[in-house]
Amino acid sequence: MSCPSVDRLYDDLDGALTGAEKESVERHLQSCESCRRARAVRGRIAGAAADLPPFEVPPDFAAGVMAGIAALPVPAAKKLHPGLVWTAAAAAAAGAGIGLGMILAGAGSAAWLSRNRSRVRSPAPQRRRLLAKGGKLPLLGRKNHPRSLPRSSRIPAIDGRNPRAGRPGRSHRRNSGHLDFRRRIPAPPTPRFGENA
Amino acid sequence: MPEDKRSSGSDDPKLVRRCLRGDRKAFETIVLKYQQPMLNYVSRMVREREMALDVSQEVFLRAYAALPSYRSQYKFSTWLFRIASNYLIDHWRKKKITAISLDQPLDDTEDGCTLQVADETASIILEMERKELRLRLEQAMDRLPVHLKELFVWRHINGMSYEEMAEIKKLPVGTVKNRVFQAKEMMRGLLEEMP
Numbered sequence: 230m231s232c233p234s235v236d237r238l239y240d241d242l243d244g245a246l247t248g249a250e251k252e253s254v255e256r257h258l259q260s261c262e263s264c265r266r267a268r269a270v271r272g273r274i275a276g277a278a279a280d281l282p283p284f285e286v287p288p289d290f291a292a293g294v295m296a297g298i299a300a301l302p303v304p305a306a307k308k309l310h311p312g313l314v315w316t317a318a319a320a321a322a323a324g325a326g327i328g329l330g331m332i333l334a335g336a337g338s339a340a341w342l343s344r345n346r347s348r349v350r351s352p353a354p355q356r357r358r359l360l361a362k363g364g365k366l367p368l369l370g371r372k373n374h375p376r377s378l379p380r381s382s383r384i385p386a387i388d389g390r391n392p393r394a395g396r397p398g399r400s401h402r403r404n405s406g407h408l409d410f411r412r413r414i415p416a417p418p419t420p421r422f423g424e425n426a
Numbered sequence: 427m428p429e430d431k432r433s434s435g436s437d438d439p440k441l442v443r444r445c446l447r448g449d450r451k452a453f454e455t456i457v458l459k460y461q462q463p464m465l466n467y468v469s470r471m472v473r474e475r476e477m478a479l480d481v482s483q484e485v486f487l488r489a490y491a492a493l494p495s496y497r498s499q500y501k502f503s504t505w506l507f508r509i510a511s512n513y514l515i516d517h518w519r520k521k522k523i524t525a526i527s528l529d530q531p532l533d534d535t536e537d538g539c540t541l542q543v544a545d546e547t548a549s550i551i552l553e554m555e556r557k558e559l560r561l562r563l564e565q566a567m568d569r570l571p572v573h574l575k576e577l578f579v580w581r582h583i584n585g586m587s588y589e590e591m592a593e594i595k596k597l598p599v600g601t602v603k604n605r606v607f608q609a610k611e612m613m614r615g616l617l618e619e620m621p
Binding site (some may be wrong): 281290 | 466478479487492493
């Protein structure tokens with residue numbers, strides 16, 4: 230068996246080992262001189278510490294403590310000051326009132342919503358999809374709004390198609406009336422030689 | 427450590443209830459019961475007899491004033507020693523006395539807390555050896571860091587269990603065991619270093 234740890238030797242001295250553990254340590258100590266010495270040294274220190282003489286208490290120590298206590302009021306479970314009680318009660322009542330008000334307001338809002346559900350606009354399908362993907366909705370500020378753009382910058386209708394109506398799934402900016410240079414505008418037919426314009 | 431070093435605390439909650447009803451005699455019973463372990467602990471921590479008496483008296487006064495906060499599900503001794511430990515920490519903070527450095531030379535004079543020993547009929551040499559060992563032990567204890575010294579005193583002089591110490595210091599039992607181990611090994615090292 231390998232040498233037991235110092236911690237284990239202390240446990241042995243404290244009597245904290247179980248029967249089998251103690252037996253194993255004792256068996257090892259019979260054959261290991263260094264462990265025997267280590268245990269003996271630690272045992273001597275612990276024994277000397279336990280044998281240190283107690284402090285000699287003066288006979289009048291308790292009387293001195295009691296004299297000090299005589300000057301103190303009798304300790305009792307602390308009673309709340311009446312003013313403090315009223316303050317606490319008022320605070321509790323105010324808190325209850327606020328809570329009740331919040332509940333009533335919540336109930337009122339829910340009732341109004343249930344009555345006017347049809348009037349509450351739900352997000353457009355495109356925006357709903359964007360929201361579902363966790364994306365951020367583009368700002369719909371005054372600057373970006375198609376109607377806020379000057380009339381001159383709007384693309385005129387070509388071939389009866391509305392150029393402002395972008396393909397689904399494109400960004401807001403693409404649909405907002407800005408000039409889109411990627412959209413090819415067909416060139417006017419060039420007159421052939423001999424043909425009358 | 428033998429358990430008989432500690433007094434039974436089963437009737438402490440009753441004594442506390444009597445105190446709270448205004449029976450000061452009940453608190454005197456508590457003082458008489460705990461004065462010895464308290465002074466054993468405090469005297470080893472402050473190392474001056476008069477200061478040990480003053481500190482212990484103050485601890486009992488504080489305990490009396492704080493009796494309404496005592497909960498009977500806990501051991502009274504644990505509660506009392508926690509008050510003492512906290513008081514000593516405050517006391518050292520105010521006095522700015524920190525842990526004694528290990529580099530500090532040993533004080534060879536046997537002053538301070540004089541511990542009176544009952545006369546023994548054993549041989550003078552044996553008695554001298556014992557006295558020498560005690561003196562060396564006290565000196566080595568003084569060189570321990572305060573947090574280790576406190577646990578060493580509780581374990582080896584007050585005979586407390588690791589669980590009690592853990593409850594007083596509000597630390598895990600494993601931490602307390604580890605610190606007591608450190609204290610014991612440090613003590614051994616210090617004693618071996620001594621000439």
